[in-house]
Amino acid sequence: MFHFLGIGAQKSATTWLFEQLNTHPEIHFPNGKEQHFWNHQPDDAAIARYLNQFTHPTQREGEITPAYAFLPPAIITQIYQIAPHLRLFYLIRNPIDRAWSAALMALNRAEMTITEASDQWFIDHFHSQGSLLRGDYELALRHWQSIFPPEQLLLLRYECVVQEPRALLIRLAHHLAIDAEHFITLPAAQLHRKSFSGNGAPLRPTLRRVLETLYRPRITALDDYLGYPTGW
Template identity: 50%
Template sequence: MIGPNFLGIGAQKSGTTWIYENLSCHPHVRFPGGKEIHFWNARRDLGVTWWLDQFGPRQPGLRSGEITPAYATVDTDTIHAIHELCPDLRLFYVLRNPIDRAWSAARMAVLRAEMTLDEASEHWFLDHFRSAGSRRRGAYGEAIQRWRSVFPAEQLMVALFDDLQAQPRAFLSRLCGHIGIEAGFYEAVPEEALRRAVFTGPSAPLPPPLRRALIDQYGEAVETLGHLLRIDLSHWLAEP
């Protein structure tokens, strides 16, 4: 069979580069097309054969894939197309507090706009938070429901960025089990190496007025997501 064994579908600013760097070190994992191929969200004009050829034939004992956070936002028809090609794909989706995710993404957008954080006004940040792109990236519950409507729930591992930060070794162990590789490789990796941040943007505290705006924006969605996953996510909405 030709094609990937796994796909990481997001979320943006939720540790996907850290996952890529650590999985890339595993002797039984391959990313032949690099971390993000962006075929399903931006390059479909190249044809599905092109995408499948990025991975080539599957090899016993090896797992190949990509991690493109934008895939969390694709529509149901696209997910059906992916399932038709690779119905046994193992999928994973890492969720970060949408307030922190939105603030992190906005800070990165400031740099791309060739501004400093001081030059970006409160209004500029509010516009970014409310943009269709930012809201779509933070619509975790909707994304989970779309992917679960096509793929069996057991093929989609949903994890929290909080757990990645708190227990990186345990997080990798769970991920390895999900995609079908041995986690023992990471037992020899020093704890400080596992906790090393990868691809961090400029740090800055979230101003209280902007935090309140994001709490208002995401409060209902966080509550709904908690019910969907059957976990308490109220700490995401707490004031620091």
């Protein structure tokens, strides 16, 4: 049964989360982690084929695609119409750190070393529409929570993956209505295993100023929307 959808965010430990969930006997990912099915508005026949993969009678089934965070309301409405019961979760990270990590990933894909990339190369990446959308958590929350009941979307923090991964997984287990005992008994080595991590290059001070200018107003706006400080 189509039960859950992870909607993001990119470079916020979604691969780690997928791997942890995939160890749970009540969870099933029929087509792996990222399907990107909803990236383009599908027709009825395509939706029927998509839903037909979620057929297990007892397991909670779903997928995690970070690009879903910035889907337009029209597509979110389509998702709600076929699965109004969906449990959603959104794993977010300090948008300054997220943007830097994403830029490093793009650098690697371009087969460049960090010494080959100028500040301007990074600045252009930071200002790209894709990067800015992926760091606009408030907009994503507004879109999804205007269509799905807010209580169906669980907001998770990257910091918890680093500092208290077991507590994060237990919280998610309750949200998905699966047995939390599985995560209580997972070995610590499993919980702290890194997945698809970047090269860890430090953020250049010149670039931090650029990212602070870009994201400080968004962080303030997100704090206001959530009603509590994120501490970023």
